[in-house]
Amino acid sequence: MGEIRQIVLTRRPSGVPVPEDFALESAPLPRPGPGEILVKMRVCSCDPAIRGFLDDRPSYLPPVALGAPINGMSLGEVVESNDPAWPVGTLLRTMATWSEHYVIRGDALGLEKVEAAPGVPLQHYMGALGPVGLTAWVGLFEIGKAKAGETVLVSAAAGATGSTVVQLAKAAGCRVIGLAGGAAKAQVVRDLGADVAIDYKAVPDLAATIREAAPDGIDVYFDNVGGETLDAVLPLMRLHGRIAVCGMVSQYNDADHPHGNRNLWQLVVNRLTMRGFITYDHPEVLAEAQAMLDGLFASGKLKPLENVRTGIERLPEAFIDLMSGRTTGKTLVLI
Numbered sequence: 001m002g003e004i005r006q007i008v009l010t011r012r013p014s015g016v017p018v019p020e021d022f023a024l025e026s027a028p029l030p031r032p033g034p035g036e037i038l039v040k041m042r043v044c045s046c047d048p049a050i051r052g053f054l055d056d057r058p059s060y061l062p063p064v065a066l067g068a069p070i071n072g073m074s075l076g077e078v079v080e081s082n083d084p085a086w087p088v089g090t091l092l093r094t095m096a097t098w099s100e101h102y103v104i105r106g107d108a109l110g111l112e113k114v115e116a117a118p119g120v121p122l123q124h125y126m127g128a129l130g131p132v133g134l135t136a137w138v139g140l141f142e143i144g145k146a147k148a149g150e151t152v153l154v155s156a157a158a159g160a161t162g163s164t165v166v167q168l169a170k171a172a173g174c175r176v177i178g179l180a181g182g183a184a185k186a187q188v189v190r191d192l193g194a195d196v197a198i199d200y201k202a203v204p205d206l207a208a209t210i211r212e213a214a215p216d217g218i219d220v221y222f223d224n225v226g227g228e229t230l231d232a233v234l235p236l237m238r239l240h241g242r243i244a245v246c247g248m249v250s251q252y253n254d255a256d257h258p259h260g261n262r263n264l265w266q267l268v269v270n271r272l273t274m275r276g277f278i279t280y281d282h283p284e285v286l287a288e289a290q291a292m293l294d295g296l297f298a299s300g301k302l303k304p305l306e307n308v309r310t311g312i313e314r315l316p317e318a319f320i321d322l323m324s325g326r327t328t329g330k331t332l333v334l335i
């Protein structure tokens with residue numbers, strides 16, 4: 001056990017990342033010092049936000065240095081411990097690197113224990129029963145203030161966050177419209193319970209198609225994509241509607257040329273609230289959110305949607321598929 005494998009950044013991607021932007025390398029097994037723990041990665045999460053860390057520009061984390069391992073969220077198991085609060089065998093989630101093993105301080109910011117229920121696949125705790133579910137909940141209820149009887153629109157509805165939003169909004173008694181790219185993805189969104197699923201790539205006028213599905217307007221727009229879709233939706237919002245800005249994935253592959261939104265005046269016309277959020281900025285609601293996610297999962301009303309591969313060497317391929325819009329559900333790699 002003297003060496004580990006890790007995925008490093010070999011060059012900064014231009015547009016959609018390609019395999020040559022990454023390399024699988026070996027490195028010495030890191031040793032935990034005082035107050036530190038050695039963690040074996042079990043489940044690695046591919047997130048669109050990582051695309052932002054690969055550019056040489058400020059994001060909400062500093063850029064990944066060339067030659068350094070990629071940063072990302074992971075679920076791991078403590079295999080050596082110099083901190084009694086984190087005994088060997090403890091499962092945890094943290095921002096780590098794409099490495100088979102990593103060392104972290106026991107008091108590091110954002111380190112969370114994971115209590116996995118028997119029989120539940122571990123990867124769900126990186127998906128709908130973990131950060132994905134919490135993001136959907138915070139955006140929908142804390143930021144979007146969605147209530148029973150309201151109309152909720154969600155973009156990237158067949159993706160990790162979107163597929164969870166669809167199910168949470170239905171469980172809360174909302175009418176749900178999902179946008180997804182392609183007929184197969186739209187069918188997935190219907191199967192999750194959405195009242196209407198629109199294949200946005202197949203309709204000539206997205207705004208007209210959404211208006212047909214929601215003639216009285218949208219109360220909550222859960223925005224995962226930004227760009228032209230946001231422009232189409234802004235004039236369709238109801239008076240006092242809420243836009244929860246979770247992300248703008250349509251912009252990440254070409255951050256030098258951001259889309260110029262044209263319809264922001266609608267914020268005034270319809271007295272809208274449009275608010276961006278980062279899930280873990282809302283610790284006060286996370287216990288309530290987790291309880292609802294666990295309850296819905298136990299009763300069969302929340303079905304985690306995932307695409308899962310195995311092997312650290314498959315991380316670049318999984319991330320490239322995610323950033324090409326080819327994935328459905330949460331993109332995870334078991335290590």
Ligand SMILES: NC(=O)c1ccc[n+]([C@@H]2O[C@H](COP(=O)([O-])OP(=O)(O)OC[C@H]3O[C@@H](n4cnc5c(N)ncnc54)[C@H](OP(=O)(O)O)[C@@H]3O)[C@@H](O)[C@H]2O)c1
Nearest residue numbers: 156159160161180181224247248249250277278279323325
């Ligand atoms: N605020 C937070 O705390 C937080 C936390 C997690 C994620 N997020 C954000 O939530 C959004 C969804 O993330 P996710 O992890 O759930 O990903 P995801 O939805 O599983 O995957 C991304 C999806 O976005 C759509 N998409 C639209 N334009 C795209 C483009 N130009 N390139 C690639 N994909 C495009 C694709 O779906 P279609 O084929 O249907 O277009 C794609 O499948 C992202 O904006 C992400 O940054 C925010």
